[in-house]
Amino acid sequence: MPPDVKDKATLHILQKSGLSKTPQRLAVLNILMNTVVPVNIKSIRQALESKISINRVTIYRILSLFKQHMIIREITSPGGNNYFELATMKNPVHPHFLCRKCAALSCLEPLTFSQANHWLTPDKDYSIENIEINISGLCASCRNATKLQKRSVKQ
Amino acid sequence: MPPDVKDKATLHILQKSGLSKTPQRLAVLNILMNTVVPVNIKSIRQALESKISINRVTIYRILSLFKQHMIIREITSPGGNNYFELATMKNPVHPHFLCRKCAALSCLEPLTFSQANHWLTPDKDYSIENIEINISGLCASCRNATKLQKRSVKQ
DNA sequence: TTAATTATTGCAACCAAGTTGCATTATTGG
DNA sequence: CCAATAATGCAACTTGGTTGCAATAATTAA
Ligand SMILES: [Mn+2]
Ligand SMILES: [Mn+2]
Ligand SMILES: [Zn+2]
Ligand SMILES: [Zn+2]
Numbered sequence: 600m601p602p603d604v605k606d607k608a609t610l611h612i613l614q615k616s617g618l619s620k621t622p623q624r625l626a627v628l629n630i631l632m633n634t635v636v637p638v639n640i641k642s643i644r645q646a647l648e649s650k651i652s653i654n655r656v657t658i659y660r661i662l663s664l665f666k667q668h669m670i671i672r673e674i675t676s677p678g679g680n681n682y683f684e685l686a687t688m689k690n691p692v693h694p695h696f697l698c699r700k701c702a703a704l705s706c707l708e709p710l711t712f713s714q715a716n717h718w719l720t721p722d723k724d725y726s727i728e729n730i731e732i733n734i735s736g737l738c739a740s741c742r743n744a745t746k747l748q749k750r751s752v753k754q
Numbered sequence: 755m756p757p758d759v760k761d762k763a764t765l766h767i768l769q770k771s772g773l774s775k776t777p778q779r780l781a782v783l784n785i786l787m788n789t790v791v792p793v794n795i796k797s798i799r800q801a802l803e804s805k806i807s808i809n810r811v812t813i814y815r816i817l818s819l820f821k822q823h824m825i826i827r828e829i830t831s832p833g834g835n836n837y838f839e840l841a842t843m844k845n846p847v848h849p850h851f852l853c854r855k856c857a858a859l860s861c862l863e864p865l866t867f868s869q870a871n872h873w874l875t876p877d878k879d880y881s882i883e884n885i886e887i888n889i890s891g892l893c894a895s896c897r898n899a900t901k902l903q904k905r906s907v908k909q
Numbered sequence: 910t911t912a913a914t915t916a917t918t919g920c921a922a923c924c925a926a927g928t929t930g931c932a933t934t935a936t937t938g939g
Numbered sequence: 940c941c942a943a944t945a946a947t948g949c950a951a952c953t954t955g956g957t958t959g960c961a962a963t964a965a966t967t968a969a
Contacts, residue, residue, distance in 0.1 A: 619936055621946060640926085654948045659927065661946095675888070679834040679926080679955090696880055724894035725851055731888045733830070739879035774965055776917065795955085809919045814956065834926090834955080 608632065616668040626651045627661045628670070637674055637682035637695070637704050674704065675731060694732035700741040707734070763787065771823040781806045782816045783825070792829055792837035792850070792859050829859065830886060849887035855896040862889070 609628045613620050630638065630646045638646070640658065647653050662683060665671040674682040674695055682704050684690070693709035710732075737745070764783045768775050785793065785801045793801070795813065802808050817838060820826040829837040829850055837859050839845070848864035865887075892900070 619945065621936075623947075655926095656928080656949080657947055673832070675830050675832045677828070677830045677836075681832075699883065724897065725889075726892040726897050727889055728854065728891040729889070731886075731890070733886045733888075734880075734882055734884070735886070736883040737881045742879065742881050774916065776965075778918075810955095811920080811957080812918055815917085 606632075612670060616670060618664070618668065622651060623653050623657050624661050624664075626653065627658065628665070631665075631671060631683060631685050636706070637684040639676070639680045639682050641680070643683070675733065676704070677733075677735070692730065694734060696738070697733060697735045698738035698741055699735055700737055703738055705738070707732075761787075767825060771825060773819065773823065777806060778808050778812050779816050779819075781808065782813065783820070786820075786826060786838060786840050791861065792839040794831070794835045794837045794859075796835070798838070830888065831859070832888075832890070847885065849889060851893070852888060852890045853893035853896055854890055855892055858893055860893070862887075 606625065606629055609625050609632060610620060612628060613624060618624065626647055627643065629650075630643055640662070643658060643662075644655065647658070662671065662673075666673055669686055671683050672686040672692070674684065676682060676697060680702075682695075684706070691709045694707040696705045696707055697703075710730075761780065761784055764780050764787060765775060767783060768779060773779065781802055782798065784805075785798055795817070798813060798817075799810065802813070817826065817828075820838075821828055824841055826838050827841040827847070829839065831837060831852060835857075837850075839861070846864045849862040851860045851862055852858075865885075
């Protein structure tokens with residue numbers, strides 16, 4: 600294992616979950632830790648290319664493992680290109696915004712308890728484990744782009 | 755076209771959208787109209803089998819077309835097995851509950867305006883087109899089943 | 910009602926995403 | 940360092956969905 604990959608924080612996360620420390624796992628975890636927005640598998644593979652040689656199957660297995668150990672969260676996307684983000688205490692479950700044009704995913708403010716409470720009790724019979732709120736539309740830049748385009752067409 | 759398939763209501767829906775009335779479209783629409791819970795493609799295909807001979811490609815094309823014309827809505831599912839439901843005025847956008855065990859999807863009460871309003875303005879820069887709320891966990895019957903199982907184990 | 914025009918369907922081939930079994934290789938704990 | 944255990948890489952496979960095009964059906968207007 601190349602020592603430069605051994606980031607102290609990433610190592611600690613694996614240790615806490617009792618997972619063995621392989622360069623592949625550290626590399627994947629590194630990407631998740633150093634990105635601000637959630638990333639989909641395609642971006643993860645791209646980001647890994649320059650850092651380490653890793654089989655695509657391994658990426659699936661690592662992500663699946665991280666999810667089981669609740670190291671990461673998976674954000675469902677309409678087209679099936681799901682996104683992943685770190686699931687730390689400082690980063691609680693929150694809604695997301697997905698731009699239908701550029702497919703950029705951004706994180707929104709988390710729900711307060713009173714806000715969530717309404718959905719926490721849809722029925723006494725359900726046991727609720729997860730609430731996913733996904734908002735879609737046009738992001739700021741894509742919205743601006745279409746505005747400018749319309750103006751130039753009018754001229 | 756066999757006349758027994760020509761349900762008056764389904765015909766009218768296609769007419770309103772200016773779509774030509776093929777037996778395949780009527781059959782698909784019929785299923786969506788006669789089901790209480792949203793259905794995924796697999797169930798749609800199964801339901802169609804006994805009614806009409808239809809190519810799987812045609813089903814995809816019809817569903818895609820219905821979505822464009824806002825006759826139906828697609829409900830995103832974590833695993834990618836999305837569900838479809840009729841999008842009428844009497845059936846506004848609403849949250850859904852997906853059981854992680856039996857994969858049954860059920861409809862929850864729609865948001866009131868004041869409830870939705872909080873999410874309608876995450877940022878002035880976004881233009882919001884859709885809000886999807888998906889709650890997951892265990893449904894009533896699956897929850898009961900596990901309870902009973904635990905009890906019998908304890909004995 | 911008929912015939913031309915236009916739209917839809919079926920078919921086959923293709924593509925992308927994800928999964929599985931198993932041999933090879935790496936990590937761990939002593 | 941060595942044995943035991945676990946993770947990875949590889950190839951093959953499965954599943955879900957898409958595309959181009961020829962055959963067929965629906966529409967429209969004569
Ligand atoms: Mn997020
Ligand atoms: Mn519903
Ligand atoms: Zn955008
Ligand atoms: Zn259930």
